[in-house]
Amino acid sequence: MKISHRWLARHLVNMPGPQRVADALLQMGIEISAMQSWGDSYTCVELVEIRAREPHPNADHLSVVTVRRGDGTESIVVTGADNGFPGDRVWYAPPGTLLPDGRVLQTVLMRGIPSPGMLLSASELGFHDTTGDLWLYHGDLAPGSVFLDAVGGTDTVYELELTPNLAVFDQSVVGIARELAAVLHLTLRPLAPPYKYGDATDLVRVQAFDACPLYGLSAFDVRDLTSSPLWLQALLLSIGVRVIHPLVDITNFILWDLGQPLHAFDRDKVVLPIAVRLAKPGEQLLMLDGTDRSLSPEDLVIADQEGPIALAGIMGGQRTAIGPSTEHVLVESAHFESGRIFRSMRRHHFMSDAALHFGKGTDPAILPVAAQATRELLESFGGQVAIGPSVMVGSEPNLRKIRLEPERIRSLLGVDWSVEVIEDALKRLRFHVHDGWVTVPSNRHDVLMTEDLCEEVARVLGLDAIPVTLPISAATPGTRDPRVSFEERLRDLLCDAGYWEVVTRPFWSSARSILEMAVPGETIRLTNPLRDEEEELRTSLLPHVLEVVGYNRARRDQPISVFEIAPVYQKQQGKPEEIMQLAVAETLEEYPQYPKGQDLGIYRLKGTLEWVNHRLNLRVAESLDAAVPDFMHPGRSVALVDHRRQVVGFLGELRPRLAVHFHAKRIAVLSLWSIGVAPNAATGIVPSPSRYPEVLRDLSLLIPENTNYGTIAAQIEANRPNDLKSFRLIDVFAGEWGRSMTVRMVFQSREKTLTDSEVDGQIGLLLGNLAQRQITIRER
């Protein structure tokens, strides 16, 4: 909401400067998002007197006008205006002037005659006037005065951010003035007295008192209203409201001044009496903005004998709209139930300044004040005004009362303020305190209970006045969730292993899919996605991590190793499920560099998984029996199973043809579909190393076709020699004689130094067992 400093000053005695205003409003919870000065460009625009006017020699519709400026010099300006003759005073904008529409004036050649700047119409200055093409000035200012003097000088315009609770009562100049008065101990100027409504009960029938507790209607006959006074136009313009016609300007002014929306009907077009009622099903209303609305009984309407003439509190209809020639006016000043207006506004996807006020809640007590202010303004505008019949139907709702609980206020805020201090704070905000009860002002629909009073007291006295303390409660140590801690450990280990954590958003669309994945559950869709490619929630994490690979590879030719641990989403029997997944992706190209890196291919990621598996006791194992998805390299991937032999993921290379989509030749991926907490891997006491020496033996084993290392390892495990400490594959050979694998075996006893013959004996036994599987020692 925009608010003018000068406008605020109309309500406050001893108006403070802009910085104090800003600080005070901040303390009250009103943020100022911008502070701008208004009117600066008007300092260039000068009042001049026309000395001569000649027709333009080369153009019928142009005139050459000589004006005398304030310093006594004369300027010759070309104008297309019909008015402006010797003796008239007009506004002149010399070259360099910035007009409100953004134009910067220069000296231009107009049909052969140079014209420095221009003589202005009212609309070129942003104002409204009816005197003709040029804005003739009839006031007291001397020639040479600048236009800014005519509108009362510059102004400061604040852009306020109102939270919804403050919007209930602060969407007006008087609302903000009251806040300032409370916090800065300022005196408010009195408002207009309430309008003395008549008893023309035949004007209005209110049929929906719940929706419209109070309805005022007053008739005015107006003639010769030309334009609003400059001061009022200037205030409206400063906050960005267009000036149109005195009647419209007055309703806009009162809307922003008092927060009371008014509506003016052309009485000659209304078939009285007016009814305030709920709309009938199927009723139509052609609104002022040109839209046609279908109404329902949930909408409150103002109707005459022919049908709705306004959607109550939101906007009027075209049939009864006022125009420049309107002479008989009905001014509505009403109080509507805010919830109904808000819902109507929502249902019709429709906003107006009136609706933004009524929808938040207005002040029933200000209703007759607004009517009186209308009358006073009309009468001050220089036209002829006659007061017609009027009536107010309904009654002001009772004021809300809350028991004053100073002790509770103190204990909630953590302060030791006396009752007097608390009462004073409330009174400064126009609450009445009497006999242990707080009476809430008629516009404070937001204040319902003691907690709300706490907020008011804290706002007035300032949050800085509340002492800083810490909760006094039992010192219990904070705890972590074991499941989440496990995921965190997994993140740490993957980082340690050289993978970068990424964070992606879970929005997805099957149109983005490059990999075809089977999903056990049903996809969850967003009913209001931001864009088509984000219409569903992901059911798999891997595609997102691969997109990260693609994003990076599209930018630079560098290896990339990334992972994410995050949930995926699905429906099972209609219920949403969130499942934690791990996805890792790594490009496998050799990156040109010196010294040469060691290219381990898929074995780096596989080794990482095995290491993490060991460290965290993930209990994941590879399984050649289970299938891997079709998008995986059939010769370089393996399914992963958990300790119950359920398939929980896969590891391997993507088919190179698919890797190309992510700007890579080969990509290693790991996908774990569900991460559960594994039992702690550490058991018992960590053994100390043996004191006796190790004995190493390298066995080169000839292996049959279709036997893999896993078979050999399993056989060694199954027939594990007593003193075998560990073994590992150290080389693989292939020749005409077949294939061999060299396994380094480390023997060590905890009791003694092993002799060669002891080790030979154990190896002999092992080889005997391996031989049954056609695994033999390779003779050199």
Place this chain on the structure above:
Amino acid sequence: MSDQISEVGQILAQQLATAEDSAAVQEIRTEWVGRRGRITLALKELGKLDPETRRTQGQILNAAREQAMRLINQKLEQLGRVEEDIQLERERLDMTIRGQAPRVGLLHPLTRVRRLLEDVFLRMGFSLAYGPEIETTWYNFEALNIPEDHPARDMQDSFFVDVPHMVLRTHTSPVQIRGMEAAQGKLPVKIIAPGRVYRRDDDATHTPMFHQIEGLVVDRGITLGDLKGTLLAMTTALLGDSIETRFRPSYFPFTEPSVEMDVTCAACGGKGCRTCKGTGWVEILGSGLVHPSVLKNGGYDPQKVSGFAFGLGIERLAMRIFGLDDMRPLYQNDVEFLTGFERYTGRPIL
């Protein structure tokens, strides 16, 4: 006797002096003390002599042998050093070539900031709590005092899913209710709830998914002063002693009174800049005393207990800590951008 020994020494020394490499020395060794060397053979001949001569001859020969060995070893050692130098010179590497960095990854900056926050609050005795991202409208709205027609439902434009009465949670605040329910009336309730939240916004400072940390304390006699104290302790631990803070009244449907907290703008140090819209302050969190209806919905009696709650945007804080003015790169996962956080230590825990 010593004449003979020194004679051997002289001959040997002359031979060794001309030897140019250890192979030549080995030849000399073979000539004198090898298996068929001159001294070795002479020693073998001793057995044929009478005991007396054998004894004296033996002493001479042994002394000569020792001397020969010593001279040869000396020479070998001397040559060895030279040869080692030659060998190592051949192994010379270009030590100006950059070595290979260890392959280590890095946690995402959002994870690091989240952990930093968790750590601060754990030290203050808060426990970690969690709730679902696909949340019921009851937990996300109604239980938090946000009924169907409440204007606050406009403030946080929600993503709805094709499951009836479910939304992507718009804040971590539903965990307030879940946390109270889990505590089953026990006191104190003292939790923080980190997590992903969703709103229909997408620009430089808003992203449709972001992270929050919710805090909740419910106990007898909790005050607004306690809230201020807790938040100040947090900002000090997080941003240091020199940071300035301020509290402003604000509005949230589930707190009353509601308070927002600002900290000095990191970009300009408080002087005012584009990041802080010229104010010198940036907002980091919203908070307040738990609304009585919310306490009731969590199963607590607002007449007997009170509480405070706060919600903090992790992205906002990350932007504050790392001096970012755009949130979007945090989700683009450009490794070059992420590498930028490699050297950042800031506070020790990061």
